[in-house]
Amino acid sequence: MDFLVLFLFYLVFMLISVVMICICSKTHRLKGLVQGGAQIWSCIIPECIQRAVRKLLHYLFHTRNYTFIILHLVLQGTVYTEYTWEIFGYCQELEFSLYYLLLPYLLLIICLIFFTLTCLTNPGTITKANELLFLQVYEFDEVMFPKNARCSTCDLKKPARSKHCSVCNWCVHRFDHHCVWVNNCIGAWNTRYFLIYLLTLTASAATMAIVSTMFLVHLVIVSDLYQETYIDDLGHPQSMDIVFLIQYLFLTFPRIVFLLGFVMVLSLLLGGYLCFALYLAATNQTTNEWYKGDWAWCQLCPVVVRPPSAEPQVYENIHSHGLWRNLREIFLPTIPYSERKKKEW
């Protein structure tokens, strides 16, 4: 019972934290909280440890490195090994449909192909050779992207919707964000691969959660576990309830129940992020623009607190041209990768 209560608290805490970070990331409250936390941290922790942690965080999040790619592959490998080792075998014995059991493997192959493409594809780096070509693609809105702006690091004219990535040290056309999980920027030429990768990753986690749940439910039904009784702490016989059943399954199949909890949390988090990414794609915004933009709904949102000095300014998205044209722009970029190569060579 204690384990379950703690696990549920942990789950609710994690989900609330993620939602709060999403809401607060547009406000100054989060920055205040981070600064306050950093001050307390600097008083308690010795200087040498602080320096080491700062160095590690800088390496992980502000330099190009393969740490998260390796972590991603290790986690995916562990989940699939457990699925193959236990769930697949048990489900075959229970005569589950083979097509259904093989679906996670099919999704894994597609996911890995698009993961590799996202990692390796040029996101749309701006160079002296293609600068003029990119300058013609999007209109300058004079609010977020002024005409004649230059990147001081690359010494190049900044095309509308581009941004300099401080991690990769280059300017990227239609810059979305820098993703540590793929060790690459997400821009004009790889957003399509990133979306399919995200979609298949979410689908594989959800499929695995469904198969694992079905296996456990099937097991409970076949063995008539729900009709059993157990003796409680006071020595009284009690009929089986859902909490005791989950606890019993956890003790009997610890790895499978742990895997189920993990893929369920992952499905919820990835599903939430996928919805956000699809919303951005459908409305032709990048994460960078969404973050910077002062949208009309934000003015009405009671959670958002604006600094008193800030002028209320509603940013108008001039790049959205309807759902299909917006999606076509992502999947068939205005300047294809091959054209850029031709012009450069």
Ligand SMILES: [Zn+2]
């Ligand atoms: Zn730059």
Ligand SMILES: [Zn+2]
């Ligand atoms: Zn980058």
